[in-house]
Amino acid sequence: MLIVGGGPCGLMLANELGRRGVSVALVDQKPSTAFNPQANATQARTMEHFRRLGFAQEIRSLGLPTNFPTDVAYFTRYARHELARFRLPSAGEATERIKRLSGSWSAAELPHRVSQKFVEQVLRRHAEGLPSVSINFGWRLVRFSQRGHAVEALIERVADGRTRTVNASYLIGADGPRSTVRQALGIDYVGDQKTLRDFFGGRMHAIYLRAPDFYRVVPHPPAWMNVTFNRERRAFMAAVDGKSEFAFHTQLRPHENEHEITDGRAAAMFRAAVGAALDLEILSRGTWTAGFALVAERFQRGRVFIAGDAAHLFTPTGGLGYNTAVEDAVNLGWKLASVVRGHSGAGLLDSYEAERQPIAVRNTRFAKAFADSIGNFTPVPEIEDDTSAGESARRHAGEYLAAHGKAEFDIPGITFGGRYDGSPIVIDDRTAPPCDEANVYVPCAKPGGRAPHVWLTDETSLYDRFGFEWTLLRLCSKTKAQNLVAAAAAAGIDLKVLDLSIDGVRDIYGADLVLVRPDQIVAWRANAVHDPNAILSRVLGLHTGVSSDYATATESGNSLSG
Numbered sequence: 001m002l003i004v005g006g007g008p009c010g011l012m013l014a015n016e017l018g019r020r021g022v023s024v025a026l027v028d029q030k031p032s033t034a035f036n037p038q039a040n041a042t043q044a045r046t047m048e049h050f051r052r053l054g055f056a057q058e059i060r061s062l063g064l065p066t067n068f069p070t071d072v073a074y075f076t077r078y079a080r081h082e083l084a085r086f087r088l089p090s091a092g093e094a095t096e097r098i099k100r101l102s103g104s105w106s107a108a109e110l111p112h113r114v115s116q117k118f119v120e121q122v123l124r125r126h127a128e129g130l131p132s133v134s135i136n137f138g139w140r141l142v143r144f145s146q147r148g149h150a151v152e153a154l155i156e157r158v159a160d161g162r163t164r165t166v167n168a169s170y171l172i173g174a175d176g177p178r179s180t181v182r183q184a185l186g187i188d189y190v191g192d193q194k195t196l197r198d199f200f201g202g203r204m205h206a207i208y209l210r211a212p213d214f215y216r217v218v219p220h221p222p223a224w225m226n227v228t229f230n231r232e233r234r235a236f237m238a239a240v241d242g243k244s245e246f247a248f249h250t251q252l253r254p255h256e257n258e259h260e261i262t263d264g265r266a267a268a269m270f271r272a273a274v275g276a277a278l279d280l281e282i283l284s285r286g287t288w289t290a291g292f293a294l295v296a297e298r299f300q301r302g303r304v305f306i307a308g309d310a311a312h313l314f315t316p317t318g319g320l321g322y323n324t325a326v327e328d329a330v331n332l333g334w335k336l337a338s339v340v341r342g343h344s345g346a347g348l349l350d351s352y353e354a355e356r357q358p359i360a361v362r363n364t365r366f367a368k369a370f371a372d373s374i375g376n377f378t379p380v381p382e383i384e385d386d387t388s389a390g391e392s393a394r395r396h397a398g399e400y401l402a403a404h405g406k407a408e409f410d411i412p413g414i415t416f417g418g419r420y421d422g423s424p425i426v427i428d429d430r431t432a433p434p435c436d437e438a439n440v441y442v443p444c445a446k447p448g449g450r451a452p453h454v455w456l457t458d459e460t461s462l463y464d465r466f467g468f469e470w471t472l473l474r475l476c477s478k479t480k481a482q483n484l485v486a487a488a489a490a491a492g493i494d495l496k497v498l499d500l501s502i503d504g505v506r507d508i509y510g511a512d513l514v515l516v517r518p519d520q521i522v523a524w525r526a527n528a529v530h531d532p533n534a535i536l537s538r539v540l541g542l543h544t545g546v547s548s549d550y551a552t553a554t555e556s557g558n559s560l561s562g
Contacts, residue, residue: 005174009308009325011123016333018130029140037115037247040238041319047109063114064242066092073223074401077275083398086405104412108461179310189294197375201291233272258287293364299353312360317370334518348541412441445509467496479512487532
């Protein structure tokens with residue numbers, strides 16, 4: 001297996017495949033994982049997947065200090081008027097609070113506010129610890145072709161131009177918005193391009209900086225996300241380490257030419273957002289475009305797939321791009337492994353696009369709505385005046401921004417409510433799905449959605465008891481399921497049977513038997529097993545016919561060093 005791209009999506013996919021013993025080579029032309037903070041919000045569902053892989057607590061210990069508030073705060077300028085604040089728990093509080101929550105926030109993990117640069121380091125370290133995985137930064141994909149039952153790729157070492165040919169059963173392009181893989185496949189994005197707004201629409205300048213005196217100069221309590229609301233310098237800024245490092249992004253005004261921005265002018269932009277003079281060190285900076293809501297028209301051609309930013313491009317409101325990318329990797333990882341190991345047919349891989357493309361469309365739509373909400377709400381001229389009119393303007397803005405903050409950052413419906421209804425590998429039970437709302441999640445075991453979560457003890461999540469591959473929940477001890485267990489064993493499927501007799505769980509799941517996929521999605525539920533082979537054939541993609549090509553595909557040389 002060849003993965004192109006060493007960001008969160010590619011590295012997560014390497015972990016998913018490597019944990020299943022699949023031979024993987026990952027290449028990325030960068031010298032190492034990200035230096036810039038980039039994405040800064042790891043959603044709860046992503047944290048649940050990190051928990052499944054065993055390193056959620058490791059990631060939760062990174063970034064901000066454990067007692068640092070992860071609030072979202074809005075200001076005219078950081079050192080002047082605070083307009084609104086949406087309070088959120090610190091990392092330390094989140095670990096305990098999640099055990100007492102239910103309803104929309106019935107989950108194994110709460111979100112964590114940590115810069116992507118730290119997450120990538122953990123993902124890389126764990127991937128490199130897997131014997132079947134080779135992580136190769138400093139290598140780039142030159143070209144590839146699909147030949148019969150394999151993909152032949154030419155890769156090049158950036159440092160010296162040395163080339164090597166790699167033969168792999170599949171190639172996955174997780175290589176970002178300018179994806180070499182997507183462009184070589186002739187796949188275009190479709191959707192909204194470069195929507196212009198007063199904020200979060202058009203050219204943005206990003207500055208990764210160090211300002212040791214920021215918390216001395218600013219009179220307000222610390223926050224993870226800091227947003228300015230004035231007519232001169234609109235910006236958002238994430239705290240990176242809770243001490244002195246920040247990821248600052250400001251909207252360029254129509255008269256500002258990105259090519260004329262010097263370090264001095266960039267520093268002036270930051271000071272204008274602060275509203276006070278202070279020393280700072282610019283660690284890196286660059287310009288990017290906000291306003292995208294794009295999804296690739298295809299996610300697969302033959303033995304080549306795209307995922308992450310190569311498949312969908314977001315404006316970062318809601319923090320949905322990176323988290324959608326991680327779920328792409330989770331979805332594709334178990335399917336590729338199942339096919340390569342001969343447990344599934346080609347139809348299983350066809351389900352990747354069928355399941356993930358609608359989710360990408362859904363999530364970019366939510367992100368666009370958040371961007372419209374904040375970006376099209378513009379400050380009035382008197383917003384910073386020390387007058388009664390200014391005070392009234394700030395009160396009005398604060399009410400609006402407080403409601404917006406809750407709408408954008410309290411999103412269990414988006415986080416947990418994505419569904420794969422209509423998937424060719426989900427057995428629909430013809431019950432109605434819950435409404436798809438951003439801020440409300442209704443736990444539901446209808447096949448196609450995330451398995452509802454419950455705490456079994458103060459420390460043990462139901463998800464901790466699931467098997468790494470397939471799980472059969474048996475919620476009534478009298479219900480027979482030996483025929484399904486035997487059929488799975490005969491097919492070589494790793495199926496864990498989990499018997500539970502906890503009050504209320506049967507009511508939540510709505511059936512005696514529930515088959516849960518490796519990605520914790522419900523594939524089937526019923527009160528009896530009538531045709532176990534038909535069930536397995538459907539959920540494993542065998543109903544389209546088994547192809548021995550997939551079962552016998554091999555990778556050639558997963559190490560590129562030397």
